[in-house]
Each structure stands twice: as C-alpha cells, then as structure tokens.
Amino acid sequence: MVRERALKAVLVVVGLLFTAGVIPLTMFFSREPAVPMIMSIYVTLGIFLLLAVRDPAANRSLIAFGGWANLAHAGVMAAQEYRNVIERRELAGVVLFAIVGVVLVALAPSKQPAERASAAAT
Numbered sequence: 001m002v003r004e005r006a007l008k009a010v011l012v013v014v015g016l017l018f019t020a021g022v023i024p025l026t027m028f029f030s031r032e033p034a035v036p037m038i039m040s041i042y043v044t045l046g047i048f049l050l051l052a053v054r055d056p057a058a059n060r061s062l063i064a065f066g067g068w069a070n071l072a073h074a075g076v077m078a079a080q081e082y083r084n085v086i087e088r089r090e091l092a093g094v095v096l097f098a099i100v101g102v103v104l105v106a107l108a109p110s111k112q113p114a115e116r117a118s119a120a121a122t
Contacts, residue, residue: 003107004056004109006107007056007063007107007108007109008053008056010103010104010107011049011050011052011053011056011063012050012053014046014049014066014100014104015046015047015048015049015050015052015053016046016050017046018042018043018045018046018049019043019046019047019050020046021039021042021043021046045066045069048062049062049063049066056109057109057112060108060109060110060111063104063107063108063109064104064105064108066100066101066104067100067101067102067103067104067105067106067108068101068105069101070097070098070100070101070104071097071098071101071102071105072101073097073101074093074094074095074097074098074101077090077093077094077097078094081094
C-alpha cells in the first residue's frame with residue numbers, strides 16, 4: 001500500500017513536471033530545433049502518466065516505458081556531455097532524467113498473478 005501511494009505521488013510529480021514542458025515547447029525560437037521535438041514527447045508522456053495515477057497496475061507498461069525511456073535519455077545525454085557535444089550545464093538534466101527513470105522502474109507495479117499465468121500459457 002505504501003509503495004502504491006509512493007508510485008502515485010511520483011506519477012503526479014513527474015507528470016506535472018513533464019507537462020510543464022509545454023512552456024519550452026512553445027519557444028520555437030530556441031537555438032536547438034531538437035528541443036521542441038523532444039519536449040513534445042515528454043509533454044505527451046506527462047499527460048499519460050497523470051492519467052495512469054487512477055490505476056497504476058493497469059498502466060504498468062506505460063510506467064515501465066517512462067522509466068526506461070528516461071534512463072535511455074540520461075545515457076545518451078551523459079555520452080554527449082562526455083564527448084562535449086552538449087554543454088556541461090546540461091549535466092543537471094542527466095541526473096534528473098536518471099533519477100526519474102530509476103524511481104519509475106523501481107516503483108512500477110509488478111505483474112499480477114493472472115498476467116503471469118497467461119504469459120506462461122503462450
């Protein structure tokens with residue numbers, strides 16, 4: 001029960017954080033054209049994470065995707081920072097995305113017994 005409450009709190013915080021990305025998304029005058037593109041994905045993910053708060057178990061794959069996608073993004077950013085492709089100030093983003101990814105993966109609901117049985121039967 002505590003884990004589910006923690007997951008719901010994380011989903012709300014991360015969902016609101018990503019949905020707030022709509023503000024930078026509207027700034028099409030950025031030096032980097034990739035920023036609005038990636039932000040559009042994160043805004044969409046934020047909205048769906050907010051919707052997942054109602055029934056996290058039914059949205060297990062979405063939560064897992066959100067976690068692993070953030071870990072992948074953090075990994076790419078870390079490699080880019082190491083190779084001096086992005087500025088050092090972007091390192092805070094690496095840490096933030098990594099933390100969000102780890103927390104979502106760690107708190108993601110486990111498969112229900114019925115799901116395990118149907119997966120084993122196929």
